Amino acid sequence: MSLNGFKACVLRTGGTNCDLETSIALEEVGIKAEIIHMNRIENKSLLDYHLVVFPGGFSYGDYVRAGAVWGKNVLVKLRIELERFIEEGRLVLGICNGFQVLVEAGILPGDGVSETPSAALANNSSARYECRWVWLRVENNETPFTMMMEKGEVLRIPVGHAEGRFLTRSEKDLEELKKNRQIVFRYVLPNGDCANGLYPFNPNGSTYDVAGICNRKGNVMGMMPHPERAFFGWQLVEWGKTPPERGDGRKIFESIVKYFRERIY
Amino acid sequence: MRLRVEVRLKPGHFDPEGDVTAKMLRDLGFPVTMVKTGKVYIVDVESDDREEALRLAEEMCRKLLANPVKDDYSLEVLPT
Numbered sequence: 001m002s003l004n005g006f007k008a009c010v011l012r013t014g015g016t017n018c019d020l021e022t023s024i025a026l027e028e029v030g031i032k033a034e035i036i037h038m039n040r041i042e043n044k045s046l047l048d049y050h051l052v053v054f055p056g057g058f059s060y061g062d063y064v065r066a067g068a069v070w071g072k073n074v075l076v077k078l079r080i081e082l083e084r085f086i087e088e089g090r091l092v093l094g095i096c097n098g099f100q101v102l103v104e105a106g107i108l109p110g111d112g113v114s115e116t117p118s119a120a121l122a123n124n125s126s127a128r129y130e131c132r133w134v135w136l137r138v139e140n141n142e143t144p145f146t147m148m149m150e151k152g153e154v155l156r157i158p159v160g161h162a163e164g165r166f167l168t169r170s171e172k173d174l175e176e177l178k179k180n181r182q183i184v185f186r187y188v189l190p191n192g193d194c195a196n197g198l199y200p201f202n203p204n205g206s207t208y209d210v211a212g213i214c215n216r217k218g219n220v221m222g223m224m225p226h227p228e229r230a231f232f233g234w235q236l237v238e239w240g241k242t243p244p245e246r247g248d249g250r251k252i253f254e255s256i257v258k259y260f261r262e263r264i265y
Numbered sequence: 266m267r268l269r270v271e272v273r274l275k276p277g278h279f280d281p282e283g284d285v286t287a288k289m290l291r292d293l294g295f296p297v298t299m300v301k302t303g304k305v306y307i308v309d310v311e312s313d314d315r316e317e318a319l320r321l322a323e324e325m326c327r328k329l330l331a332n333p334v335k336d337d338y339s340l341e342v343l344p345t
Contacts, residue, residue: 122279
């Protein structure tokens with residue numbers, strides 16, 4: 001598999017803990033990945049990369065609100081470059097804490113960067129950390145992150161977070177997201193029926209069972225579940241029996257590869 | 266100037282931490298009907314002007330301390 005020239009930057013900061021798994025997943029599908037600490041980002045140019053990933057973890061100890069401090073840190077250090085990055089149609093992926101960062105930085109669900117967030121990932125309705133396997137339904141398979149999936153396909157990928165309850169400012173904002181096809185994944189029952197808030201299938205009480213969203217253009221996506229934790233067969237719950245060769249999370253990384261292959265900037 | 270910034274959930278927003286705390290306090294025998302949680306930040310700013318300090322605190326809330334989708338805040342100048 002050759003994807004010459006396509007490079008991913010996996011950002012990290014104090015408290016990030018999923019950077020290594022995420023970059024291994026990228027390398028496995030053939031994307032060259034570099035882990036870069038925020039303190040070293042000034043010596044680099046984001047525009048040398050085609051994909052930026054904000055991985056999971058507990059950046060800055062989740063102080064203030066999960067993702068808030070890193071989100072603002074991104075605005076201070078990278079705002080102009082990141083705006084250009086997104087504008088040019090390059091890809092940005094936020095996983096778990098990374099999704100919280102994208103929301104707090106105003107990058108999702110809006111188009112572009114804004115000082116004031118227009119959505120929130122509030123604490124789980126169960127009032128505790130939820131670490132479990134969930135089922136996701138693909139609502140939009142026309143984004144660079146979901147091209148290798150069928151619409152309506154059900155994926156099994158785990159979550160691990162205490163603040164994942166997706167909230168919009170109003171009902172109208174939610175309608176906008178639906179209309180613009182920005183809702184990429186929803187929590188569902190194993191058979192693909194809507195969870196309608198039913199715990200534990202919807203693990204956090206998210207509005208409209210939202211698990212992942214993208215911007216209007218589709219090149220920025222954030223999701224609470226961890227695709228890098230459902231990548232290899234041995235990461236799955238069946239690992240002790242005869243696990244499938246690959247986990248469903250792999251399809252997100254393979255979609256990115258397909259997008260890179262088919263699209264020339 | 267020393268400021269007290271209180272950030273709490275907007276009315277009607279679900280506060281699981283408050284609910285769990287209320288339940289535990291009831292289990293301990295307290296006649297508790299409601300608990301709401303929030304965060305308090307004590308902030309010193311380099312300004313001797315009260316209005317200026319409050320304006321800065323307002324901006325701090327907008328830019329970092331509160332998420333307007335779910336949070337309200339109140340500001341107070343503390344005696345130093």
